[in-house]
Amino acid sequence: xxxxxxxVRKILTDSGDTWAVVGLSNNTSRAAYGxxxxxxxxxxxxxxxxPKAETVHGEQxxxxxxxxxxxxxxxxxFVHSAWAGAxxxxxxxxxxxxxxxxxxxxxxxxxxxxxxxxLDMVMxxxxxxxxxxx
Numbered sequence: 376x377x378x379x380x381x382x383v384r385k386i387l388t389d390s391g392d393t394w395a396v397v398g399l400s401n402n403t404s405r406a407a408y409g410x411x412x413x414x415x416x417x418x419x420x421x422x423x424x425x426p427k428a429e430t431v432h433g434e435q436x437x438x439x440x441x442x443x444x445x446x447x448x449x450x451x452x453f454v455h456s457a458w459a460g461a462x463x464x465x466x467x468x469x470x471x472x473x474x475x476x477x478x479x480x481x482x483x484x485x486x487x488x489x490x491x492x493x494l495d496m497v498m499x500x501x502x503x504x505x506x507x508x509x
Contacts, residue, residue, distance in 0.1 A: 377476075377486050378497030383505050386473045386495050391448025392419050395440055395471070397462050398453030399423040401431050406477070406501075407453040413503035414451075422447065440465045451475045451502065460485035467492045477501055 378386075394414055399407040400423065411421040411432055422443060423429060423436035430436055437443050440450065440462070450466035452459050452475065459476055463485040466474045474489050476482070476498040489496045 377483075378495075378500060382495050383497055383500065384509060386449060386475060386497060387502060387506050387509060390472045390495065393422065393445070393447050394419045394449045394451050395422045395424050395437075395443060395447040395466075395469075396451045396453065397424040397440065399431050399436070400425045400427055401429050405453070410451070410453075410477070410501060410503040413506065417506050440469045443469070447471050449473045449475060451477065452480055453477050454480070456481050460488075463489050463496075467494060473497075475500070475502060 396407055396411050399411050414421050415432055421432055421434055423431040424440055425436055426438055428436040428438045450471045452462050459480050460482045463474050473495040478501050481499050486496055486498050
Protein backbone atom coordinates (compact mmCIF):
# COMPACT_ATOMS: atom_id res chain seq x y z
CA UNK A 376 0.00 0.00 0.00
CA UNK A 377 1.41 3.35 -0.97
CA UNK A 378 0.47 6.40 1.04
CA UNK A 379 0.37 6.29 4.83
CA UNK A 380 -2.58 7.39 6.97
CA UNK A 381 -1.19 10.92 7.27
CA UNK A 382 -0.91 11.30 3.48
CA VAL A 383 -4.45 9.98 3.04
CA ARG A 384 -5.74 12.48 5.62
CA LYS A 385 -3.77 15.34 4.06
CA ILE A 386 -5.11 14.67 0.56
CA LEU A 387 -8.69 14.30 1.77
CA THR A 388 -8.73 17.32 4.10
CA ASP A 389 -5.97 19.77 3.17
CA SER A 390 -5.15 19.40 -0.54
CA GLY A 391 -8.23 21.17 -1.86
CA ASP A 392 -11.74 20.34 -2.93
CA THR A 393 -11.49 20.16 -6.74
CA TRP A 394 -11.00 16.56 -7.78
CA ALA A 395 -10.54 15.48 -11.40
CA VAL A 396 -11.80 11.90 -11.65
CA VAL A 397 -10.11 10.25 -14.62
CA GLY A 398 -12.28 7.49 -16.05
CA LEU A 399 -15.57 8.96 -14.78
CA SER A 400 -18.52 8.61 -17.15
CA ASN A 401 -22.28 8.19 -16.80
CA ASN A 402 -21.90 4.41 -16.60
CA THR A 403 -23.56 3.84 -13.22
CA SER A 404 -22.16 0.30 -12.95
CA ARG A 405 -18.56 1.56 -12.85
CA ALA A 406 -16.83 2.20 -9.52
CA ALA A 407 -15.85 5.73 -10.55
CA TYR A 408 -19.52 6.76 -10.68
CA GLY A 409 -20.23 5.71 -7.10
CA UNK A 410 -16.95 7.00 -5.69
CA UNK A 411 -17.52 10.40 -7.33
CA UNK A 412 -20.95 10.58 -5.68
CA UNK A 413 -19.39 9.89 -2.27
CA UNK A 414 -16.75 12.57 -2.84
CA UNK A 415 -19.49 15.06 -3.71
CA UNK A 416 -21.40 14.19 -0.53
CA UNK A 417 -18.25 15.08 1.40
CA UNK A 418 -17.99 18.50 -0.28
CA UNK A 419 -15.62 17.79 -3.15
CA UNK A 420 -16.14 19.24 -6.62
CA UNK A 421 -15.83 16.27 -8.96
CA UNK A 422 -14.67 16.99 -12.51
CA UNK A 423 -15.20 14.07 -14.93
CA UNK A 424 -12.28 13.25 -17.24
CA UNK A 425 -13.18 10.70 -19.91
CA PRO A 426 -12.87 10.57 -23.72
CA LYS A 427 -16.66 11.05 -23.96
CA ALA A 428 -16.41 14.32 -21.95
CA GLU A 429 -19.87 13.68 -20.50
CA THR A 430 -21.54 15.77 -17.82
CA VAL A 431 -21.67 13.54 -14.73
CA HIS A 432 -23.20 14.31 -11.33
CA GLY A 433 -23.97 17.80 -12.64
CA GLU A 434 -20.36 18.63 -13.55
CA GLN A 435 -19.09 19.32 -17.08
CA UNK A 436 -16.75 16.62 -18.31
CA UNK A 437 -13.49 17.00 -20.20
CA UNK A 438 -11.75 14.61 -22.59
CA UNK A 439 -8.37 14.97 -20.86
CA UNK A 440 -6.80 16.71 -17.87
CA UNK A 441 -5.16 19.34 -20.05
CA UNK A 442 -8.62 20.48 -21.25
CA UNK A 443 -9.78 21.54 -17.77
CA UNK A 444 -9.71 25.38 -17.79
CA UNK A 445 -9.29 25.82 -14.02
CA UNK A 446 -6.94 24.48 -11.34
CA UNK A 447 -7.42 20.92 -10.10
CA UNK A 448 -6.25 19.97 -6.61
CA UNK A 449 -6.36 16.17 -6.73
CA UNK A 450 -6.38 13.75 -9.68
CA UNK A 451 -8.22 10.52 -8.85
CA UNK A 452 -7.30 7.80 -11.34
CA PHE A 453 -9.74 5.04 -12.39
CA VAL A 454 -7.88 3.68 -15.41
CA HIS A 455 -5.96 0.46 -16.01
CA SER A 456 -2.52 0.42 -14.40
CA ALA A 457 -0.91 0.33 -17.86
CA TRP A 458 -2.30 3.84 -18.57
CA ALA A 459 -2.12 5.28 -15.06
CA GLY A 460 1.49 6.45 -15.29
CA ALA A 461 0.71 8.76 -18.21
CA UNK A 462 -2.24 10.18 -16.26
CA UNK A 463 0.03 10.77 -13.27
CA UNK A 464 2.48 12.63 -15.49
CA UNK A 465 -0.41 14.73 -16.86
CA UNK A 466 -1.47 15.51 -13.27
CA UNK A 467 2.01 16.81 -12.48
CA UNK A 468 2.00 18.89 -15.68
CA UNK A 469 -1.45 20.28 -14.81
CA UNK A 470 -0.22 21.55 -11.45
CA UNK A 471 -2.24 19.22 -9.23
CA UNK A 472 -1.29 18.98 -5.56
CA UNK A 473 -1.92 15.26 -5.26
CA UNK A 474 -2.59 12.07 -7.22
CA UNK A 475 -4.77 9.20 -6.03
CA UNK A 476 -4.62 5.80 -7.74
CA UNK A 477 -7.71 3.71 -6.97
CA UNK A 478 -7.78 0.15 -5.68
CA UNK A 479 -5.82 -2.18 -7.98
CA UNK A 480 -4.31 0.75 -9.93
CA UNK A 481 -0.59 0.28 -9.37
CA UNK A 482 2.44 1.80 -11.07
CA UNK A 483 5.44 2.04 -8.77
CA UNK A 484 7.52 4.07 -11.23
CA UNK A 485 4.69 6.62 -11.58
CA UNK A 486 4.46 6.80 -7.79
CA UNK A 487 8.19 7.58 -7.61
CA UNK A 488 7.91 10.26 -10.34
CA UNK A 489 4.94 11.97 -8.69
CA UNK A 490 6.62 12.00 -5.28
CA UNK A 491 9.88 13.25 -6.84
CA UNK A 492 7.89 16.12 -8.39
CA UNK A 493 6.78 17.12 -4.89
CA LEU A 494 3.16 15.95 -4.98
CA ASP A 495 1.42 13.77 -2.43
CA MET A 496 0.27 10.41 -3.74
CA VAL A 497 -1.77 7.45 -2.62
CA MET A 498 -1.96 4.23 -4.61
CA UNK A 499 -4.18 1.14 -4.39
CA UNK A 500 -6.69 2.78 -2.01
CA UNK A 501 -10.18 4.24 -2.36
CA UNK A 502 -11.14 7.71 -1.10
CA UNK A 503 -14.78 6.62 -0.71
CA UNK A 504 -13.60 4.07 1.86
CA UNK A 505 -11.17 6.45 3.57
CA UNK A 506 -13.10 9.74 3.75
CA UNK A 507 -15.96 8.58 6.03
CA UNK A 508 -13.35 7.44 8.57
CA UNK A 509 -11.91 10.95 9.02
